Amino acid sequence: MITLAPRHLARYAQIARLLVKYGRSDLVDRCGLRAAAEEGGDPPVETGRPEEFASDLERLGPTFVKLGQLLSTRSDLLPPAYLDALARLQDDVEPVDVDEVRSVIESELGVRISSAFDEFDDRPLAAASLAQVHRARLRSGQEVAVKVLRPDIREQVSTDLDAINELARTLDQHAEFARRYGFLSIAESLQESMRRELDLRTEAQSARALAGTLSEFERFRVPQPIDDFCSASVLTMEYISGTKITDLSPAVLIEVDRRGLADELFRAYLKQILVDGLFHADPHPGNLLFTREHDIALLDCGMVTHVDPATRHTLLRLLLSISDGRGADAATAARALGTPIGDGFDENEFNRRIAQIVMEHRHLPVERLEAGRSIMSIQCVAGETGLRLRNELTMLGKTLMNLDRVVCLLDPKFDPNAALQREATALMQRHTTRDFSLSRVFESTLEATDFVQRLPGRLNRITEMVADNDLRITVDAIDESRLLRGFQKVANRITVGLLLSSIILGASLMMRMEAEWTLFGYPGLAMVFFLVAAIASLILVARIGFDSASKGEA
Template identity: 30%
Template sequence: MPFNRFNRNVRSLKRYRQVLSVLFKYGFGHIIEQLNIDYYIQLGKRAVTFGATSRDLQRLPHGARFRLALEELGPTFIKLGQLLSTRPDLVPEDIINELKKLQDHLPPVPLEEVQAQIHSELGYPAEDLFALFEMMPLATASMAQVHRATLKDGTEVVCKVRRPGIEAVIMTDLDIMMGLAYLANKHLPGADMYDPVGLVKEFRRSIQRELDFSREGRTIDRFRKNFEDDETIRIPTVYWDYTGHTVLTMEYVSGIKISNFDELTRGGHDLKLIARRGANSFLKQVFQFGLFHADPHPGNLHILEDDVICIFDFGMVGRLDDELKIHLTELLLAILHRDADQIITQLLYSGDLNDESSRKNLRHDLAEFIDDYYDTLLQDIKVGKLLFDFIQILSHYQIKFPPNLMLLSRSLIAMEGIGRQLDPHFNMVEQLRPFAEEIVKKRYSPGNMTKDIAGTIREYHALGKSLPKDIKEFINRINRNQFKIDLEHRGLERLVTDLEKSTNRISFSMVIAALIIGSSVVMQIDKGPSLMGFPVIGLFGYSVAGFLGFGLAIAILRSGRL
C-alpha cells in the first residue's frame, strides 16, 4: 500500500490534513477525490471535505489558484512550484507564468535562534567566532537568512544560516508529496506520462542538496577553480572554519547590481563590455565546464571595479555531461542553420522518437517553427526563447528532455534579457557560435573519433560474448516452463473498492427488506406480547429496519453518489 511510505506520526497526519484542506480551498477537490484517498487513510471523508472554494477564488484562473495554494502550504511546496516553473515539458505556459511569481520570503528568525543555530553547528557561540554579527538580516527566504558579520581578524563576511526546524518540516512534506505521487500514478488517467513519482524523487534530491550548505560551499569552490584564470569574473571565497551543514560563511563583496544601469553609467562602467563578459562567462560554464549557475537574476550578479562581474548564490546549479553537451550543441546548430532533418536525426539518435506518424508530424511542426525564425536576422534571434519554444514543441510529442536542459533554457533567457538591457544590439548567437563550433571540432577530431570507435568495438565485443549465454538461458527457461510474463493492472484498486461498497450496500438493503417483510408478516399474527395492540416483535423489526435504513441513507448522501 503506497501510504505506508508516510511517516505515521501525529504531525504528519495533521500536516497531511492541512495540505488536503488547502487544495480543496483553492478548487482542486476533484483531483483529491480521484486519488481515492479515503481508501488509504483512516481520516474519513469529514477530514478532507470541509470548506468550499469561495466565489472570489473561483473567479481566478487555474494557474493563479495553484500558485496561491503552494504559497499557503509553505516553503517545500513553494520550492516544488519553482521547480515546475522550469519544466515546460510538463506544465502549460500559463501556469508556468504564474509559478514564476512565487514568493518564498518569510519574516526573519529572531537573532537568538540564529545564534543558537551557529553555536549548534560550529561548536562555539557566535560572539566567540565573530567580532561583529549584525542583528538585521541582509535577506530572508523560506530556508535561510543572511547576515553581515566581521571575523576576529577584521575580515568582512556574510553568514547564511538555515532556519531552525525547517528540515523536519521539509521531510514531512516530502513524505506527503511522495504518497500523493504514488496515488496519482495509480489513479489519475495519463499520470504515468508525467511520471509524478520520478518528479518528486528529482525534487527530493534537489531540495536535500539545497539544505546542505556545505555542498553549496563545495560548489562555490568549484566555480572559483573554474574561473581562477579569468580576471573578468569574481567568485566569493568560502571560509570553511565557519561553515557547516546549516551555516555558510563567505567573503563579503560590495558592488553595483547589474540591473542598476544608471549607477553603472555614473560609475564609468562599459555596459556593452559587461554584456559580452556576462554572456561569455555563462557560455563557459555551460560548454566548457558543464556546470552552470541556474539562477542568474540581477540580484545574484554585481559589478565591481574594472567591469569585473561577481556571481553570488550557488544554491541552484545545473549540470551537463559531455554527451548532453554534444547533443545540445548539434541541436542548437541545426536550429540556427534551419535544418529540420538534422534536428530529427538528433532526436532519433537519442532514442526519444520512434513512431513513424509522430515523426512526420514532428517534422512538419519543426519546419513551421524554423520558418518563424527564417526571416529573423541572426542578431535578433533570442537563443533562450528559441530553445524554450523548441522544448515546448517536443513536449507536445511527449519527448522527455533532461531537467537540466529546462534549467538551461530559463537561465539563457535570463542572461539574454540582461545582455539586451545592457546593450540593445547584444547578440547571443555570435557569443554562442565559437563555443558550439569548438565542441563540434573536438567531437570530430581524430583522437575523439578513435576513442569512440574503440568504445563501440568494446561494447560489441561484450555483447558478442554475452549473447550466446543469454539465448541459451532464454531457451532453457522455455523448456523448463519457467518463462513468465508479468502483467501489471493499474487503477483496479478503486474499482475493487467501489464494487465492495456496492455489494455491501446491496446486502444491507436486502437485510432491511427482509426485516420489513418479516415484521409485516408478524404484524398479521395475533400472538405473543403486544404494545398498543401491535406485536412487540413486529414493532422491534420495523424499528431496526428504520434505523439501518437511515444509516444507509446517510452513508450514500455522504459519498456524494446517489
C-alpha cells in the same frame, strides 16, 4: 487509493484544495482526496488565476516554493501565463529571531559568536524560506557573509517531501496525465534538489568548482567559502559589495561596456554548460551583483546542475542547429535527449514542429531573440507529442531564459545566435580536448593492456578447437542455390527477349522483299516470323505475370 498518513492529513487537504482551485479536481478524485479537500470550510471552487498561483505556493511553505521554481521549467506541463507567474516567485519571508540564528551558529561551529567574529550584524541582509544571511567581520578583519539554515527546517521539508512523493506515486499509478508528464520524476527531482540545498557544504563545494570554471573570465567573481567557519547548516563566505543588475541606474550603465559585459556573461555560461558540465542554474537578476569594479559577482550556488559528457555533446549540437536554422538536425538532437512515453510518441509531428520553431527563431529580429524561449518551446512540443525530455534540458531552458533577461538589460541588441556561432569552433575544440584527458588516456592504456594479456589464451583456445575440429561458425546468409536459380531465370528471359527482338527485326527487313507466297497481302515467310514472335511474346508476358502472382500469394 492512497493511504492517508495521519501526520500528512493537513498537508493532503491543502494540496487537494490547491488542485481544485486551479482546475485539476480530476487529480483530487483519482487520489481519493475529495473529502479531505472539502473539510474545514466551504468546498473549494475553480477560481484560481495564474497570478495567484505563486502566492498560494508561498503560503504553503519553503518546499512548495522550491516546487514552484521547479515547475517554472516545465513549459510542457503548464501554460505560459503560469510559467510567467512562477518565474516571479519570491522567496522572501520573515527573518528568524537572531537569538535562534546565533544558537545555530554556535552549535554548528562549536565556538561562541564573539570568539568567531569581531562583528556580527543582527539584521539579516536577506531572509529566505530555507536560510538567511547576515553580514559579519572575522577576527582577521575580513568582511564575510554568513548563511544560516533555519532551525528545524530539515524536519519540515522532509515531512512535505514525504507527502508530495506519496501523492505523485499514487497519481502515476492512477492517472494517465500524471504518467505522461512524469509526476513521480518531478517529485524525485525536487527531493534531490532540496537534499543538496539543505547541506550548505554542497553549496561551498559548488562555489569552489564554479570559481575554477570561471577563472579565465576576468570580470566574473564567485564568493569563496571560508572553510574553518562552514558546516552543514552554516556557510561563511567572502562578502562582495555591489548592486543588483536590475537596480542599476541609467547613469551607471552609460559608464559600462555593456556589450562586452553581455558577451562575456554569455560566453561564461556556454563554457559552464558545454565544456565543464557544471553550471549555475539560477542566474536571475537577483543572483547577479554588479560590483564597484564593474565586475559581475555570481551569488547563491545552491542550485547547480551537472551534465555528463555525452549530454554536453548533444546539447552543443542542438544549440548550434538552432542558431544555424537547421530544423531537422535540431529535432534529431532533441530526440536524443528524450525518452518516448509508451507507444504514443509521434515522431513525424515532433520533427515538423521542431523545424517550425527553429525557422521562427531564425527570422526573429535581434532584440526578440531568446535562446531560452526556444528550448522551452521544444520542451512543450516534446510533451505534446509523447517525448519526455531529460532534466538537464529543462534546467538549461530555465537557465537560458534567466540569462536572456539579464543580457537584455545589459545590451538589448545582443545577438545570441551570432555569439554562439563565434564561439562554435572554440567550443568544439575545447569539448574534444576535454574528452582526451590524461585519465582517459590511462583508461584506454589499461584496456589495451588487458586485451594484450588475454589475447594469447584466447588464440590458444581457438587453435585447439580448430585442431579438434570443434570450431563452428554460424553465418546468417541467403540461400545461394535459390539465388542462382533466380539469376538463371532472369538470364533465360533476357535471352528469349533478345531472340524475339531479332526475329521481329528480321521479319521487318523481309517485308521489303518481293515474294510469290503472301499472307494477308504481305510476304508469307515474314508474316510467319511475326506471328511466331507475337505468340512467344504473349507466352513470356503471361509467364512473368503468373510468377509474380505466385510470389505475392506466398
